[in-house]
Amino acid sequence: MTPFEFLLPYSLEEALSLLDPEDPNVRPVGGGTAVMLMMKAGVLRPTRLISLQRIGEQHARVEKRPDGSLLIGGMARLADIEANATVRAGWPLLAQALRGVANPRVRAVATIGGNLGHADPHMDMPPVMAALGATVVITGPNGQREVAADALCTGYYETVVRRDELITELHVPPQAGPGAYLKLTTRAAHDWPALGLAVVLGLQGERVTSASILTGAATDVPTRLRNAQSILMQRGVSAPVLREAAEAAVAEAPLVADAHGSAAYKRQLLRVALPRAVQSAVQRARSAP
Ligand SMILES: Cc1cc2nc3c(=O)[nH]c(=O)nc-3n(C[C@H](O)[C@H](O)[C@H](O)COP(=O)(O)OP(=O)(O)OC[C@H]3O[C@@H](n4cnc5c(N)ncnc54)[C@H](O)[C@@H]3O)c2cc1C
Structure with a gap:
């Protein structure tokens, strides 16, 4: 292994000053x-790693903001977000999806900033955060900027976060209505998804007032299924409408082949997943107290 620096800054400012906009190995x-998996696989040979461990506590808050949205610090651990009572009560989709990410050992150490910053297309959180309408707060040498979670991932392992910036917060608006995250895996249930589908619905009786549907894992970046959303909003959630919405989703999603299956297989997964995810969200609304 090539020697590298491992630095443990005490403040966010210090951490930012140690990043290098020019060097992908910092x-x-x-x-x-x-990071450890990439190093073991030899795809990352760092010259400098900047641990966020010491500053984690100051940037790991998970709490409701005065405007009703949820604040998640960029260094909050996945297990802490999942266990948070405010998240479970107000953002059940997030808690449900987090329970299926990797395994408890990974969730106990992995951070939401690392999860979103990694941008492996198979991650569960990016489509969930986008379906919830979250905003990602990015801090760099010139201050903060905000990016919609929808626009965070730009390609295979690529995000809009620059090399001298960090994801420091997420702001998640109140969950608009019932939601569901369906993760279809080809091996164990906690495996990486072959296809992930996040759904949040606004419902007034049988009427769909809003629909937010994103697929991940089977596409290079989380992809909003706009035509499927429109069909639900115009025509409701009856079984024939869901079949039509699923076909629209299959037609509009740029599904790709990978180690988890061919594009044709992913099309079939999406065809099955969309009605199931929507029905599961509707069911949650009906069984709510
Ligand atoms: C066995 C195993 C199974 C897994 N299964 C799943 C799964 O089913 N679903 C799933 O979604 N994920 C899965 N994962 C991936 C896991 O969720 C991620 O490895 C984890 O979320 C990354 O978080 P981290 O804090 O450890 O990131 P790190 O490893 O620390 O960093 C990951 C990347 O993000 C960058 N980064 C770190 N922090 C920030 C920040 N604050 N701002 C900007 N960039 C940052 C790093 O430089 C690096 O490029 C699995 C991982 C393992 C090891």
């Missing part, structure tokens, strides 16, 4: 679960 480390 990396921040949250939980290190993805």
